Amino acid sequence: MTSPLQQKIKITGPSVVTANRTWDGVVIYRDAHKGWTTDLAEAAIVRTADDARALLAESTADDVGAIGPYIAPVAVNDNGTVEPGNLREQIRRKGVTIDLPASA
Amino acid sequence: MYAYDEIDRTLINERVSEFRDQVKRRLAGELTEDEFKMLRLMNGVYLQLHAYMFRVAIPYGTLSSPQLRKMAHVARRYDRGYGHFTTRQNIQFNWIKLADLPDALEDLASVGIHAMQTSGNCTRNVTTDQWAGVAPGEVEDPRIWAELLRQYSTMHPEFSFLPRKFKIAITASAHDRAAIKVHDIGLRIHKNEAGETGFEVLVGGGLGRTPFIGKVIKPFVHGRDILSYVESILRVYNQYGRRDNIYKARIKILVHELGIEKFAAEVEDEWLATRESALTLDNEVVEDIRSRFSYPHYQKLSDTPDELAAASADPHFARWLKNSVAPHQRTGYAIVTLSLKPVGGPPGDATADQMDAVADLADKYSFGEIRVGHEQNLALPSVARRDLPALWRQLDKLGLATPNVNLVTDIIACPGLDYCSLANTRSIPIAQELTRRFANNDLAELIGRLHINISGCINACGHHHVGHIGILGVEKNGEEFFQITIGGRADEHAVVGTLIGPAVPFAEVADVIEDIVEAYLALRARPDELFVQTVERLGVEPFKERVYATR
Numbered sequence A: 001m002t003s004p005l006q007q008k009i010k011i012t013g014p015s016v017v018t019a020n021r022t023w024d025g026v027v028i029y030r031d032a033h034k035g036w037t038t039d040l041a042e043a044a045i046v047r048t049a050d051d052a053r054a055l056l057a058e059s060t061a062d063d064v065g066a067i068g069p070y071i072a073p074v075a076v077n078d079n080g081t082v083e084p085g086n087l088r089e090q091i092r093r094k095g096v097t098i099d100l101p102a103s104a
Numbered sequence B: 001m002y003a004y005d006e007i008d009r010t011l012i013n014e015r016v017s018e019f020r021d022q023v024k025r026r027l028a029g030e031l032t033e034d035e036f037k038m039l040r041l042m043n044g045v046y047l048q049l050h051a052y053m054f055r056v057a058i059p060y061g062t063l064s065s066p067q068l069r070k071m072a073h074v075a076r077r078y079d080r081g082y083g084h085f086t087t088r089q090n091i092q093f094n095w096i097k098l099a100d101l102p103d104a105l106e107d108l109a110s111v112g113i114h115a116m117q118t119s120g121n122c123t124r125n126v127t128t129d130q131w132a133g134v135a136p137g138e139v140e141d142p143r144i145w146a147e148l149l150r151q152y153s154t155m156h157p158e159f160s161f162l163p164r165k166f167k168i169a170i171t172a173s174a175h176d177r178a179a180i181k182v183h184d185i186g187l188r189i190h191k192n193e194a195g196e197t198g199f200e201v202l203v204g205g206g207l208g209r210t211p212f213i214g215k216v217i218k219p220f221v222h223g224r225d226i227l228s229y230v231e232s233i234l235r236v237y238n239q240y241g242r243r244d245n246i247y248k249a250r251i252k253i254l255v256h257e258l259g260i261e262k263f264a265a266e267v268e269d270e271w272l273a274t275r276e277s278a279l280t281l282d283n284e285v286v287e288d289i290r291s292r293f294s295y296p297h298y299q300k301l302s303d304t305p306d307e308l309a310a311a312s313a314d315p316h317f318a319r320w321l322k323n324s325v326a327p328h329q330r331t332g333y334a335i336v337t338l339s340l341k342p343v344g345g346p347p348g349d350a351t352a353d354q355m356d357a358v359a360d361l362a363d364k365y366s367f368g369e370i371r372v373g374h375e376q377n378l379a380l381p382s383v384a385r386r387d388l389p390a391l392w393r394q395l396d397k398l399g400l401a402t403p404n405v406n407l408v409t410d411i412i413a414c415p416g417l418d419y420c421s422l423a424n425t426r427s428i429p430i431a432q433e434l435t436r437r438f439a440n441n442d443l444a445e446l447i448g449r450l451h452i453n454i455s456g457c458i459n460a461c462g463h464h465h466v467g468h469i470g471i472l473g474v475e476k477n478g479e480e481f482f483q484i485t486i487g488g489r490a491d492e493h494a495v496v497g498t499l500i501g502p503a504v505p506f507a508e509v510a511d512v513i514e515d516i517v518e519a520y521l522a523l524r525a526r527p528d529e530l531f532v533q534t535v536e537r538l539g540v541e542p543f544k545e546r547v548y549a550t551r
Helices: A049-061 A087-094 B006-027 B033-041 B065-078 B098-109 B143-153 B223-240 B251-258 B260-274 B283-291 B306-311 B315-324 B352-365 B385-398 B428-437 B441-447 B506-523 B531-538 B541-548
Strands: A015-021 A027-030 A066-076 A082-084 B045-047 B052-057 B062-064 B082-085 B090-096 B168-171 B185-191 B197-203 B215-222 B325-327 B333-338 B349-351 B369-372 B378-384 B452-455 B469-476 B479-486
Touching: A015 A049, A027 A049, A049 A066, A066 A087, A082 A087, B006 B033, B006 B098, B033 B045, B052 B098, B062 B065, B065 B082, B065 B090, B065 B098, B065 B352, B065 B369, B082 B352, B090 B098, B143 B168, B143 B223, B143 B283, B185 B223, B197 B223, B215 B223, B215 B260, B223 B251, B223 B260, B251 B260, B306 B385, B315 B325, B315 B333, B315 B385, B315 B441, B333 B385, B349 B352, B352 B369, B352 B378, B352 B385, B378 B385, B428 B452, B428 B506, B441 B506, B469 B506, B479 B506, B506 B531, B506 B541, B531 B541
Parallel strands: B168 B185, B452 B469
Antiparallel strands: A015 A027, A015 A066, A066 A082, B045 B052, B052 B090, B062 B369, B082 B090, B082 B349, B185 B197, B197 B215, B325 B333, B333 B378, B369 B378, B469 B479
């Protein structure tokens, strides 16, 4: 497996590193303090390929806490709030777009 | 129902203990994800968008009421109160925690349910006709052979790391409800000219990125030789199947590239060298398996009981009777399909309460047995016709009597981007919108048999290639688009549908399908000409013209 430090990484805008938490699979984001958060607003945002590579390498090193870290695009609004950069990440953040079946 | 023996029970319980230890070591950091991934997949545990997904096998689509109740229990205790029945006779739980999985597996093991062969590059859960053992005209119960293949293939050391996953389906009826022609191996039980029962063997069918209809590799294989013949196919595939390219690793690609004649010759050579082996099935073995299946003690009942005649005056009941109830082998009994396709609902989902209630109804009306079909519906296989009105009233209260079986709103759909990490687009919202557009039962009946199948990506879990209308989600510049095919079918006349033109955006899909259906109603030669027959007669052009003329 190629080390993240050796991977060719291209980013086209602000990005975060996201993964799933090992014990329950919940969506998590790498924060700026070498930890994980479930809140996208607290995620570390990178804007260059070098920073993205470094954040991904640090995230990948935590194999116990997280599964499958990868770089995902985000949009940073004028007021500083952060939104997922595509539909897949929107669904990962907000959940399914349908009502879950519920017992009466 | 098949009764597991001590070997089966030991195997399942040992698997639970092993997995409990593996999960413990993973959570303690003693196993890396790379090391653990293969182990979890061997127990049906995937990682999806928001959570782990747990896929549980329903061998040959047969469940007892205690087994279904246990699934309800798992849904309620470890998940979010519902389960999703798939297109391969499995159930999936979408929100389960890794830490809870060993307990869930143990609970299921207590009723003989497991998750082996639901993932990985092995022989997957062997599927068959959900009406097996009760369908009129059936040559014999195909579950006997499905169970033999299950025992043969479970944890088979030679075939646990095939080039890719391997799916086998069996039917014993003239009308194929098991979609055998789109499986890696399709087995059709039939009688030869001498009156002997055996198997027509098809190979190389499959959907996904490159769809192929299975080809007949051998018209007749006697039952005693079926394991050795299947093994010969697996050996040739294991030797020559590609391992360098995941998209070209399925047996369908090998059969296509070698050609069926050359592939068949390779299999024949292998078979001639190995057929006289421990895999030759003597009758005693087959009969032992058969004896472990219990069958209902049917009563002598009338096909036209007074209760049925009286209830048929109710048009709602009459409509359900027409759409959801099918003839049975035994006089006085019927097969009842329980639609998991309510208007506006996700196809194939059932709540824990519904599962419990169906288990109770199975006990009361169907000898405690439930079936699961690849169309993502349930069935009660043996209901006395005199009980149909009472059953219908209770199913209606549960939301399981939508009279749409085999009609336009009986949609097959994969979980799509709402759940799946592979998907490009959502599938369920498209299905939901279509069920609303065609919610009028009179309209649905006017249209007649019409299967809409939806996949959220090219992997084709929603079998879009073989839908009468197939809908495939593709991503274009970050937006959801959908390709539409028409004329596909998954039965004994299986054929891959034809693309009608450029993909359309999410918001237009339901309009396009309405246009196609309107065109069909205007073009069909007579009211009983099915949609697929009209497409076969006229080709796609009239439909293409209708869809794209104003777009």
